[in-house]
Amino acid sequence: MRIKISIIVFTLFLGSCTLDQKLFLFDNCKFPINSPYPGGVLSIDINNKDFDRNKEINAEGLVSSICKNSLYQSRMFIPIPLDFKSKKIEIKQDGAVFSSSKIFNKNYRESRITISNNDFVSPGEDLQPRIKREYGLSQVAKNTFTPIKLKDWAMTEPAKGLTSSEFGVRRFINNQPRNRHSGMDIAAPEGTEVLAPLSGEVIIASNFFYKGNVIYINHGAGLVSSYSHLSKIEVKNGDKVKKGDLIGLIGQTGRVTGPHLHWEVYLMGIAINPEIFLATSI
Numbered sequence: 001m002r003i004k005i006s007i008i009v010f011t012l013f014l015g016s017c018t019l020d021q022k023l024f025l026f027d028n029c030k031f032p033i034n035s036p037y038p039g040g041v042l043s044i045d046i047n048n049k050d051f052d053r054n055k056e057i058n059a060e061g062l063v064s065s066i067c068k069n070s071l072y073q074s075r076m077f078i079p080i081p082l083d084f085k086s087k088k089i090e091i092k093q094d095g096a097v098f099s100s101s102k103i104f105n106k107n108y109r110e111s112r113i114t115i116s117n118n119d120f121v122s123p124g125e126d127l128q129p130r131i132k133r134e135y136g137l138s139q140v141a142k143n144t145f146t147p148i149k150l151k152d153w154a155m156t157e158p159a160k161g162l163t164s165s166e167f168g169v170r171r172f173i174n175n176q177p178r179n180r181h182s183g184m185d186i187a188a189p190e191g192t193e194v195l196a197p198l199s200g201e202v203i204i205a206s207n208f209f210y211k212g213n214v215i216y217i218n219h220g221a222g223l224v225s226s227y228s229h230l231s232k233i234e235v236k237n238g239d240k241v242k243k244g245d246l247i248g249l250i251g252q253t254g255r256v257t258g259p260h261l262h263w264e265v266y267l268m269g270i271a272i273n274p275e276i277f278l279a280t281s282i
């Protein structure tokens with residue numbers, strides 16, 4: 001009889017472990033800080049009794065993740081895309097709203113640059129297959145989701161330099177509107193060291209048309225970062241890197257106007273302002 005009970009308890013335990021890995025992905029529920037604006041992360045407390053974690057949660061169609069604080073309370077993370085228009089996010093289950101949060105407007109500045117190399121402004125037909133293939137690879141990379149619990153999440157700056165272009169800037173190239181700036185630019189002389197801001201695994205170490213020499217690192221739990229325009233890549237695909245490891249050198253490969261690091265951070269596939277993830281922002 002005792003053996004039978006043990007087996008039942010063990011099975012229940014195993015069952016809850018699997019579920020925990022899907023939902024409660026962050027050990028430290030303060031991560032990331034609440035930044036409720038497009039390009040930020042809504043991070044809010046919810047009462048465990050207000051929702052059923054076995055049922056689907058709808059948050060305006062956005063992806064979400066939950067961290068369990070205690071028996072009574074959890075924290076929900078919702079990365080907010082730059083093009084998100086609504087002024088609030090309602091979180092629903094079975095059609096009923098159990099949480100509603102205001103989303104603030106953030107005024108991102110405009111930037112107008114001139115690029116004289118026409119290959120980078122309007123690439124020819126012959127370059128399209130390459131550009132398409134590399135776009136596909138970066139889409140897969142940024143959506144990488146490894147269901148692990150992140151023990152450490154606060155990032156250090158990947159390079160010493162000046163922020164020459166912030167995240168979210170509305171860009172115009174030769175007066176034509178382009179995609180919003182999906183990362184942060186750190187300008188520094190060619191050859192400046194680029195260090196991994198957080199531990200992870202290299203999932204791309206390659207040369208892309210627009211990004212030049214580029215690295216993508218999977219940190220786990222839906223957190224992915226990338227480093228573009230490097231003059232040199234010091235890691236290879238599949239390498240495990242620790243926070244502070246040398247991964248490359250700043251350069252001006254790909255579409256650039258000067259040497260800088262273009263640094264992107266993705267949470268569950270959504271480009272988020274990298275500043276939010278810096279340890280200094282806590």
Ligand SMILES: [Zn+2]
Nearest residue numbers: 183184185262
């Ligand atoms: Zn950039």
